[in-house]
Amino acid sequence: MSGDPEIRPFAGGTDLMVLLESGKLPPGRYVSIWGFNELRGITVTPDRVSLGALTTYRDVLSHPVFRSEFPLLCAAARQTGGIATQNRGTLGGNIANASPAADSPPALLVYDAELELRSIGRVRHVAYDRFHTGYKSMDLAPGEIISHIHLPRRQPTWRQTYRKVGTRNAQAISKVCLAAAVDLDGNRVRDARVALGSVAPMVVRCVHVEAALRDRIQDGELASVVSAALAHDITPIDDLRSTARYRVRVAENLLIQFLTEALHGRSH
Amino acid sequence: MGESSVTIRCRVNGADVEVSGHPMMRLLDALRSGLRLTGTKEGCGEGECGACSILLDGQLVNSCLVPLVQADGVEIVTIEGVADGDRLHAVQEAFIECGGAQCGICTPGMVLAAVSLLKRRPSPTDAEIREGLAGNLCRCTGYQRIFAAVVNACRGTESGAS
Numbered sequence: 001m002s003g004d005p006e007i008r009p010f011a012g013g014t015d016l017m018v019l020l021e022s023g024k025l026p027p028g029r030y031v032s033i034w035g036f037n038e039l040r041g042i043t044v045t046p047d048r049v050s051l052g053a054l055t056t057y058r059d060v061l062s063h064p065v066f067r068s069e070f071p072l073l074c075a076a077a078r079q080t081g082g083i084a085t086q087n088r089g090t091l092g093g094n095i096a097n098a099s100p101a102a103d104s105p106p107a108l109l110v111y112d113a114e115l116e117l118r119s120i121g122r123v124r125h126v127a128y129d130r131f132h133t134g135y136k137s138m139d140l141a142p143g144e145i146i147s148h149i150h151l152p153r154r155q156p157t158w159r160q161t162y163r164k165v166g167t168r169n170a171q172a173i174s175k176v177c178l179a180a181a182v183d184l185d186g187n188r189v190r191d192a193r194v195a196l197g198s199v200a201p202m203v204v205r206c207v208h209v210e211a212a213l214r215d216r217i218q219d220g221e222l223a224s225v226v227s228a229a230l231a232h233d234i235t236p237i238d239d240l241r242s243t244a245r246y247r248v249r250v251a252e253n254l255l256i257q258f259l260t261e262a263l264h265g266r267s268h
Numbered sequence: 269m270g271e272s273s274v275t276i277r278c279r280v281n282g283a284d285v286e287v288s289g290h291p292m293m294r295l296l297d298a299l300r301s302g303l304r305l306t307g308t309k310e311g312c313g314e315g316e317c318g319a320c321s322i323l324l325d326g327q328l329v330n331s332c333l334v335p336l337v338q339a340d341g342v343e344i345v346t347i348e349g350v351a352d353g354d355r356l357h358a359v360q361e362a363f364i365e366c367g368g369a370q371c372g373i374c375t376p377g378m379v380l381a382a383v384s385l386l387k388r389r390p391s392p393t394d395a396e397i398r399e400g401l402a403g404n405l406c407r408c409t410g411y412q413r414i415f416a417a418v419v420n421a422c423r424g425t426e427s428g429a430s
Contacts, residue, residue, distance in 0.1 A: 010335075017333040018314040020292060030292070034338050058327070082403015083381065085315055087327040088334070170402030171316055 005142035009033045011054055012088040014081065015097045039092070039147055048153055050116075053092025053146045057104075061086070069153060072107035072179045075162035079103055082170050092146045095128075098136045098202065101241075105132075105203040106179035107162060108149065109195035116148035117141075125150075135201035158183045158193075159262040163254045167241075174198045175242035178254045182213065182262050189213045189263075194255065199234040199247050206233035209255070218263035223256050230255065276340035280305070281349025291337035296320045298336050299346060307347035307376050311405070318404030321377035322346050328384040330403075347376035350383060358424040359383050359417070368417035370408035378404050382418045391422055 008028040010016055019025040033039060033054070040052040044065050051060075057077035060066050066074050080086060080094075080103045094104045095115070105128075113128040117140065128149075132138050140146070158181040166172030177197035183190040192213040194206040212229035216222065236247035275288040280303060287302045296313075299305045299322070311319030313332050320331040323345040350357045359382045362368070369375040378401065385392055385400030392400065397418050406414060 013333050013335060013338070014315055014330075017294070017335065021294070021313055021332070032291075032335070032337050078399075081315065082318060083384065083400060084318060084321055084328045084330045084403050085333075088329050170399075171405075 004029070007031055007143070009096070009145050011090045011093040012056065014085050014089040015093065015099075033145070039145075046153070049151045051091060051149045051151070053095075053148060054090045055092070055149075056088065056090055057081075057086035058083075060091070069156050070107070070111055070151060072110055072160050072162040072181070073104065073151075076104045076107045076164075076179070079162075079164045079169070085171075091149055095131070095149070096138070096140070096146055098132060098138055100135065100200060100202050101173050101177070101198040102203060103164060103174065103177060103197070106177055106195035106197045108151075109203065109205045110160070110179045110181050110193040111151045112154075112193070114150045114152075115146055116150065117144050118147040119144040123147075129205045132202035161254075161258040161262075163258075165250055165254070173241060176247050176250045176254065178251065178258070180255065180258055182259065184262065187217050187263055189216050194233075196234055196251055198241070199236040199251055201235070204233055206230060208232040213259070218260065222259060222263075223252075226255055226259065227252050274337055274340075276336055278339050278341060279343045281345060287336065287339075289336050291335060293336040294332050295322070295324075295334040295336060295339050295344075296331040298339070299331060299344075305346050305348050309373050309376055311373065311377075316405070317374070318377040318381060319374055321380045321404065323380060323384060326387070328381055328403075345380070347379060350379060357383060359386065359421040362417040362421035362424060363414070366413050366417040366420055368409065368414045370406075374404060374406040374408075378406065378414055382421060385418070386422060392418075394419075 006029045008030050010030040010032045011034060016025060039054040042063050043050040049065055057080050060073055060077040080089060091104055094102050108128050115126050115128055115131055117124050117126060126139055160181040162179050164174045164177045166174050174197055176199060180194045182192045192210045194209045196206060197203045208229040209226060212225050230252060236244040238244050273288055274291045275286055277286050287298045289298055296310055299308050308322055308331055309319040311317035315330045315333045321328055322331045325342050359379050381401050381404045389396055397415060
């Protein structure tokens with residue numbers, strides 16, 4: 001892949017073929033990277049798990065490390081399309097397609113993912129929560145591709161949830177999607193990660209909610225504090241799938257339900 | 269992929285074939301128009317309905333979302349390749365027994381989704397059957413007979429009747 005801005009990578013095709021068929025594929029020279037074995041494979045080291053950008057949802061569901069340590073990524077993979085989509089869709093493609101309604105990015109944000117970006121003669125790493133910069137815009141230069149996704153192995157004891165709300169269980173694009181994890185010290189929140197999809201121009205990590213949750217205990221103010229913080233993190237709109245009002249309400253409800261259950265020690 | 273035509277070689281239902289076409293031609297069209305294998309159906313054309321499901325290197329895929337250029341060197345099974353000669357697959361027998369087909373447009377994809385499921389999970393749970401068929405839409409049957417057919421097919425497979 002040279003620095004030619006017209007060259008665009010084409011992976012599993014589950015999004016781009018739909019655009020092509022409907023005449024909405026942006027013009028460019030598309031290069032199939034599906035056969036690039038350098039972009040495949042899952043490597044587990046003591047510190048992190050690295051996934052080639054062409055890792056499919058099926059690959060995620062088939063590898064034991066994700067079931068035991070990254071359950072939210074498994075939940076996202078299982079709820080992305082049906083089996084046929086899971087066999088073909090890739091995590092790198094899901095990220096680069098940059099849909100605010102994508103299923104795996106909220107889980108990747110919760111797990112503090114880092115992206116490895118490669119171009120000729122250059123490798124750089126970007127924290128995933130800094131990668132998306134606006135609707136369909138991202139920190140990716142012409143000629144640069146996502147080569148790997150790195151996940152630090154450090155949250156096995158955190159309580160976690162992944163909730164996708166759509167019109168039906170399979171094949172639906174989300175109206176709201178929540179991925180969240182809390183590290184508890186008794187009934188006090190030591191640390192938190194909260195990410196939401198379909199509520200902003202891009203998938204968002206909810207830094208205000210996370211800050212509001214740190215050192216908090218379950219009390220009568222929890223719901224109002226979370227709602228107030230959430231208003232700073234999300235900017236949903238009305239569109240064909242849902243309304244802004246519904247999205248705010250459901251995002252609040254999902255988050256508060258998760259926190260209430262986690263702080264009461266109830267398992268998911 | 270800007271070239272106007274490529275020729276790819278692959279194996280379809282056990283036979284080596286060559287197909288030429290635009291690199292971004294849908295595998296669905298290559299099968300139906302190029303190879304005259306019209307058992308694979310087009311439903312939505314955008315990966316939502318599963319009518320165009322085939323097995324590609326053993327994995328269930330929507331052939332409407334695979335460009336021809338990505339099919340070079342692969343092994344494909346379409347609905348025409350599921351039966352062993354005149355002998356139907358256990359899943360096909362079960363669909364007939366249970367009345368799992370009505371208008372028939374979704375049936376080839378449903379059968380392949382079920383065949384793919386039983387390869388991965390010879391004795392699936394009810395939830396696994398639902399998950400295995402979740403990418404395939406049917407507008408006639410209400411799904412119950414299809415579900416029953418897959419349950420029936422597993423019993424057949426277990427008892428060695430496949």
